Amino acid sequence: MSQRRKSRGHLTAACSPGAPVLAAQTLPLSGIEDRPPDGGVWGRRRVLLLNSTYEPLAALPARRAVVMLLCGKADVVHADPGGPVIHSATRAITVPSVIRLRSFVRVPYRARVPMTRAALMHRDRFRCAYCGSKADTVDHVVPRSRGGAHSWENCVAACAGCNHRKADRMLSELGWTLRSTPLPPKGQHWRLLSSIKELDPAWVRYLGEGAA
Structure with missing residues (x-):
C-alpha cells in the first residue's frame, strides 16, 4: 500500500x-x-x-x-x-x-505553571522590572551565586543595561527597588503563553491577562 x-x-x-x-x-x-x-x-x-x-x-x-x-x-x-x-x-x-x-475536552488541573523565558516575559509585559524600559534578558533578583532560586518569585524581566549593572549584587546594595512583586501567574492560558514567544494579535482577547 x-x-x-x-x-x-x-x-x-x-x-x-x-x-x-x-x-x-x-x-x-x-x-x-x-x-x-x-x-x-x-x-x-x-x-x-x-x-x-x-x-x-x-x-x-x-x-x-x-x-x-x-x-x-x-x-x-x-x-x-x-x-x-x-x-x-x-x-x-x-x-x-x-x-x-465542537465538543468539550476535560483538561487535567495543574497547580503551578512551568516557568519559561517566554512566559516570564509575558508576565512582566516585556518591561524591565527595574527601570521600565524594554526587557530582553531574565535576571535573578537574588543572584544564583548568593543562593537565589530559579523561580517565578525570584526571576524578572530586565533590560541588558540594568542586568549588567546589577551583576551579582543585591537590590539593597544598589538602593534599587522592584516596580512590582514577582509572583507565579495563574490560569490555564499561561501554559500556552509559556511556549510562545510571539502572539498573533487576534489571540489576545482569548488569552486573558498577560497576553496583551
Whole structure:
C-alpha cells in the first residue's frame, strides 16, 4: 500500500463519528498540498485552539488545525482573510487564526505553571522590572551565586543595561527597588503563553491577562 493511501486511511479514521475529538491533531493530512509555494506555511503558522467553552488549549500547527476543520471537530472562531491559502484537489482553505472545538475536552488541573523565558516575559509585559524600559534578558533578583532560586518569585524581566549593572549584587546594595512583586501567574492560558514567544494579535482577547 502506498504512503498516500495509508495517509488517506488515517484521515478517514480520524474523521469517523467514533474517533476521539483530538485524534485529528496527530494525523497526516492527505489531499492537501503539504508544501505550499511560499515554502513555509506548515512550519511557521500556528492556530489557537479553544475548548468548546472558549478556554485556550494549545497553539496548533496549521496542518493539524486544517485537519480538525475538515473532520468537523472544530469551527472557525476568528478567520484571517490575509492568511495563507491551502489548496486541495477540490477546494481552497484559508488558514484561520483561532478555532474552537465542537465538543468539550476535560483538561487535567495543574497547580503551578512551568516557568519559561517566554512566559516570564509575558508576565512582566516585556518591561524591565527595574527601570521600565524594554526587557530582553531574565535576571535573578537574588543572584544564583548568593543562593537565589530559579523561580517565578525570584526571576524578572530586565533590560541588558540594568542586568549588567546589577551583576551579582543585591537590590539593597544598589538602593534599587522592584516596580512590582514577582509572583507565579495563574490560569490555564499561561501554559500556552509559556511556549510562545510571539502572539498573533487576534489571540489576545482569548488569552486573558498577560497576553496583551
